Amino acid sequence: MNIIHFMSMAQNRAARFHGVGKPMTLEDLPMAGGEGALVRVEAAGLCGTDLHIAVEGTMTTAFLPITLGHEIAGVVEEGAGEFRPGDRVCVYPHVPCFSCEYCRSDREALCRASRIFGVQRDGGFARYIRLPDSCLFRLPDVVPFEVGAALTDAVSTAYHAVRRRAEVRAGESVAVFGCGALGTFAIKILARLAPSAILGVDVQPSALERAKRAGATAAVNARDTEAAKEVRRLTGGGADVAFEFIGSAKTVKEAVRSVRPGGRVVVVGIGSEPVELTSLRVFVGNEVTLMGSMGLSRQDLRDVIEWAGEGRLSLEGDIEVRPLAEINEVLREAAGGERKAAKFVLKP
Ligand SMILES: [Zn+2]
Ligand SMILES: [Zn+2]
Structure with a gap:
């Protein structure tokens, strides 16, 4: 045959x-x-x-x-x-x-x-x-x-967000909201770029464990603590970059509130709820950059x-x-x- x-x-x-x-x-x-x-x-x-x-x-x-x-x-x-x-x-x-x-x-x-x-x-x-x-x-x-x-x-997709959209540089501090597959892979990619800190944020203990194994320097359990506040505390005033891999209104808002003045927020998660971010006084006054990252x-x-x-x-x-x-x-x-x-x- x-x-x-x-x-x-x-x-x-x-x-x-x-x-x-x-x-x-x-x-x-x-x-x-x-x-x-x-x-x-x-x-x-x-x-x-x-x-x-x-x-x-x-x-x-x-x-x-x-x-x-x-x-x-x-x-x-x-x-x-x-x-x-x-x-x-x-x-x-x-x-x-x-x-x-x-x-x-x-x-x-x-x-x-x-x-x-x-x-x-x-x-x-x-x-x-x-x-x-x-x-x-x-x-x-x-x-x-x-x-x-x-x-x-x-x-x-994680690589696109980290390198093409956020363009993370060595020495920057980074918060990753959502440590599922995308968040975990983002942490692994970030770990190769010599950031000063990588904070993994999630509510699942298994996800936080995974984030640490992937190279996160600290894990923030958003169930026990106010995540944005904790990220600001751990980074001494806010992260340079925050990634959102969940697509929920709550975590996008937390991500925006977790960055320092001049910080960048990259949203990768896709959800259908409308998102209320923060006051324009904070958003404009801090020159926060908010961007989507697709595929x-x-x-x-x-x-x-x-x-x-x-x-x-x-x-x-x-x-x-x-x-x-x-x-x-x-x-x-x-x-x-x-x-x-x-x-x-x-x-x-
Ligand atoms: Zn896919
Ligand atoms: Zn085309």
């Missing part, structure tokens, strides 16, 4: 999402044909986006049923462009247009024509995925697939792959790998909050 014949007969086992509150089902779909590379998925990260869609129902997909998952690493099965069968790769999480002003200036996350895997097109909770080779990035042999999957969004550019992904390949970024202990067949249990556990590893990655 030649390979082409085999592929045309092959089925693609995928976890299909049929609607909020309904369990995902493993289904055998016909293998997607057409343009681009065919990638055999070795690891696919579970992200907050998947929870927003499947558990909370606060985000909707372009069609149903759909295969969720946009954090993908695997092996090229059918090549395209410069990629050949057998190449280890990870995948940029959406397909931008490559021609608008944002795409041409390394801000593909702002592309209005972009199609996200697992939201506007079928994603990576499947054995195979077909995609444009412009979304593929080579994964060094020393980087395991589950790490490669985490690099494609969780790590590079990642292809350059950000290139950078974090390089860091991981050089051993500058180790995600050991941050990732729990589970079989794709356990997707429904994993979704429940992830939605529950308290967990040891920062991130779940599914293996088809």
